[in-house]
Each structure stands twice: as structure tokens, then as C-alpha cells.
Amino acid sequence: MDLDSVECVSSCDGMDEDEPSHLHHQFAKLHGAAALNGATPAPGISPTTSINELLECPVCTNSMYPPIHQCHNGHTLCSSCKTKVQNRCPTCRQELGDIRCLALEKVAESLELPCKHSSLGCPGIFPYFSKHLHESQCNFRPYNCPYAGSECSVTGDIPFLVTHLRDDHKVDMHTGCTFNHRYVKSNPREVENATWMLTVFHCFGQYFCLHFEAFQLGMAPVYMAFLRFMGDETDARNYCYSLEVGANGRKLIWEGIPRSIRDGHRKVRESHDGLIIQRNMALFFSGSDRKELKLRVTGRIWKEQQSSESGVCIPNLCS
Ligand SMILES: [Zn+2]
Ligand SMILES: [Zn+2]
Ligand SMILES: [Zn+2]
Ligand SMILES: [Zn+2]
8 A cells, every 4th residue: 555645745854944045145244253354344345245145155055054164275175065975075085084164164153144935924033053043943834835736846924835735736725713624535445546625615714724634544444534734833833623523313523623733633633632433433334235425524624722731741642
């Protein structure tokens, strides 16, 4: 079984890459740059431009962080490239040795740079060494596309992703905080094929993704429905949702807090944080013939009263 074909491999690759250096150049504030250059900079040339170029690894062009290495002739190199060049300086081909470039490390310490998501609204300015860490957790960083049916590398803010889901993935959009959904599958024995669905709900001025997926839990195929909030985890905690599925006088009810789309749908699925329906139960709910899967899932989203201590831990319900 190849469940990966169903995955939305919304990896962060490429997102946390260092941005083109012109962003640094534009904003960089270097204390004492003129002193470093030994004189006032030439007219028209920003001293910060050259500093930022100095801090770019000449091999991989990423920003260099300590330890920054150099060869006997002074060519610099980031520590990850150093491990790959077999002790040869990539610039002059001389033996590399094990020399730290402490002067450049000191220069880096003095830099303050804006978050690379400043164009998305982040006002933060950070010391060179903590900028990277901030950016990996910045609230303004783009979201990955929440679509789970195929690999999709699109990223963006929420309004952009809502449009993208509607136009490019043809996702159903609903307005309102209650829903009543029918999932039909003609051959319920097939779990491997993409038995998943995504519907987007718009209420309270926010967007929510309702996922319905089939997967193998141990040896047994199961169905799972869960909600994700299109926004950050702190905002997700302001909402609750319930899901119900049933027939013939039996009913399963799930009540939970939507997960942020910062958590991949696979992560949510693997933590079992949603309504899980065993296949026998699903077939029972589908009616008498057991030939077709026909599940009616009803649900509701509501706003939670503020309670500051809730939601500190994200459940992982698997043992
Ligand atoms: Zn490098
Ligand atoms: Zn060299
Ligand atoms: Zn930021
Ligand atoms: Zn997408």
C-alpha cells in the first residue's frame, strides 16, 4: 500500500532558504561598518552591501553562521560546505586546514536585520544570529497549501490559499458554522486509493478545512474526519467543533479543537486527533447492503469562551 501517494507533502523545503541577499542589503543596519572599511564608504556604495556579501558563503550562497571557516589565503566558507570540499579551498584549491574566521563572526554579531517576512507584515528586526530562528517560527511566515490529495508546494497567506483551494483544487466552499456532509464511496474495500476529501467552511470571519480520509490503522482500514483552522495555533484555540456520524440508532460523536494548518494533515491524522470510524462501524452506518460506503457526517463549529490555560498541549492520542 502506498499511502504516500495520497499525501500532501507540504514540506517546508525552500521556505526557510535564505532570501536573496538584496533584502539584506536594503535593510541591513551595520554598526561600525565604516570603521571596518577603514574609511567612509565610496559614494553610491552602501557599506552594508559588501558586508552582506561577505557573510554569504561563496559556495552555497547561504548566510554563514559560526563556525565560519577560511583557508590560509582568507577565502571564507560555511561550515556545511566545509564538510563537503575534502579539505580543499573551493576558491584557490589550496589545503583548507581548520581555521575559524573570527573577525567575520564578530561582524555578523553586530548586524541587525529585518525578518524576511517583513513584506508580509512582520515588524521584527533581529540580531543576525537569532533572525533565522525567528523566521522559522514567525507568525507572518506563509502557510503551506492545506490540500491533502496530492503534492502541492504552494505557500501563501490565508486569503491567497483560500482562492488557490477554490480555483486550483476545486475544493467545495461553504458558508456557515453547521454542516451536513455525505461521503460516498462505491468500493469501501479500497482504502489505498485516495479516499479523502477536503471541504472549506467560512464562518466567524475565518476559514476551516474539514478533512475526511481513509487510512490503514495497524491492519484495519479506518475513516477519519477532522477540522483544521486556517491560521495560527493560538487563534485555532478560540474555536471548537463537533462531528457526528451515525445511523440505525447508533451515533459516534467527536468534539475537539481544530488544529492549525501549520500542522500537516498527516501529523493530525497520525495523532488521531479527530473522529475515527472503524470500517465495520462505517459499513454499519452505511446501510444494509455493505456494498457502498455512505456516511453522513454532521458538524458544528463554535467560538470557545476565552480560557487562557487551555490548549497548552497538543494531543497525541496514539499510544
Ligand atoms: Zn556554504
Ligand atoms: Zn582559498
Ligand atoms: Zn517575522
Ligand atoms: Zn495547493
